[in-house]
Amino acid sequence: VQLQASGGGLVQAGGSLRLSCAASGHTPSGFALGWFRQAQGGERKFVSSVSRDGRFTYYADSVKDRFTISKDNVKNTVYLQMNNLKLEDTAVYYCAATNGLSSMREPDMYDFWGQGTLVTVSS
Numbered sequence: 001v002q003l004q005a006s007g008g009g010l011v012q013a014g015g016s017l018r019l020s021c022a023a024s025g026h027t028p029s030g031f032a033l034g035w036f037r038q039a040q041g042g043e044r045k046f047v048s049s050v051s052r053d054g055r056f057t058y059y060a061d062s063v064k065d066r067f068t069i070s071k072d073n074v075k076n077t078v079y080l081q082m083n084n085l086k087l088e089d090t091a092v093y094y095c096a097a098t099n100g101l102s103s104m105r106e107p108d109m110y111d112f113w114g115q116g117t118l119v120t121v122s123s
Helices: none
Strands: 002-006 009-012 017-024 032-038 044-050 057-059 067-072 077-082 091-098 117-122
Touching (some): 017 117, 032 077, 057 067
Antiparallel strands (some): 032 091, 044 057, 067 077
16 A cells, blocks of 8 residues: 655644545545644654544544544545644654554554655744
8 A cells, every 4th residue: 555645844833734645456435534643752642543444433532623634535545634733842743554453553554555645833
């Protein structure tokens, strides 16, 4: 599975962005998809994930009620709508795919990774 993330950019605090991750290759709809982020000098951390059928979603506490993940299995694309962005949301955002459970939050449990897209939130 190949993953191509896009949609990052510079936004003021309180603003919104929508990230997209297009999946291609062998049966991308057969994978659970997730978003992770890595701030400069920090570790890669779980943000959100969605089940294969799009029915089940999971969020880190830090983004719950602000971010929404969704999956379009026709377009093989997963989206991350980010609202009310905060300075601490600044990071490179990565999409990832796993053969395992969509509830998994550890980066090591994901099998495929996109190239990352930078989100910068300014004051």
